[in-house]
Amino acid sequence: MSSPEIASLSWGQMKVQGSTKIYKDCKVWPGGSRDWDWRETGTEHSPGVQPADVEEVVKKGVQTLVIGRGMSEALKVPPSTLEYLEKQGIDVRVLQTEKAVKEYNALAAQGVRVGGVFHSTC
Template identity: 50%
Template sequence: MPSPKIDSISWGVVTLLPSSGLPSGKDYKLHPNGGRAWDWGETGTRHAPGIQQSDVEELVQAGAEEVVLSLGMQLKLGVPEETVRWLEGQGVKVHVAETSEAGEIYNRLVEEGVLVGGLFHSTC
C-alpha cells in the first residue's frame, strides 16, 4: 500500500486525504502502509537537538526508501547530522525542509510511487 497523501498542512494541523482513514493531527509519522500521530513523548523528542534515530526507525521498518523530515513551520525543530547519517547508512535518501515544503516534497514522492516516509511537525 502506498504512503498516505497529505491534503493540507496549516499551523497546528496536518490533514490527510480521506482515503487514508487517518484523522487530522498536530504532528504525524507517515510511511508506506499508513501512519499515526507522532507523539514526541515516546522518544523524548524536543526541538533541540530534534529528530532522533529512534523517531525515524519506524519509517525504515515500514519500508521507506526515502524519508522527508520537517523542520517545523518556523524552522525550530532540529535534525541532527547523526540522524541523517543513520538513515543514509540504511540506504535511505533523506530530504529535510520547512514543514510546508516538506509536505510538497512528500506528496510529490508519493505521486511518483516512491516508498516514502515522513515526520511532520505542524507548529514552530
C-alpha cells in the first residue's frame, strides 16, 4: 500500500489523493488520510506537535514522518516528540508546510512508506 499524494495545498485547505474531503490540518499514511483535530490531544501552536499527535501515523508502519509546521512555521515541535520518533526508529523531517508537502510527495513517489502531519495555516 502506497502513501497517497497530497494533490493540493493552499492556506487552510489540503486535498489528498483518494479522499473527497478538504482538510485544514491532516494526517496521512500509506493507504489513508484523515483530519488532524488538535482538540483530540490538546495541541496548540506552543508547545506544539505532541507524541500523541504522531503516534497514530507511526502505528501505520511508516519509515519516515514529515511534519508541516504551518505556512509561517508557527507550529512548534518539542524535543519530546522528536525523541519519541527517534526511539521508534522513524526518520523525521520538520519543515515549513509547503516544503513539507513537496518532501512528502517526493518520498511517496519514490515508494517510501512515508506519513505526515500537516498544519495548513499559520
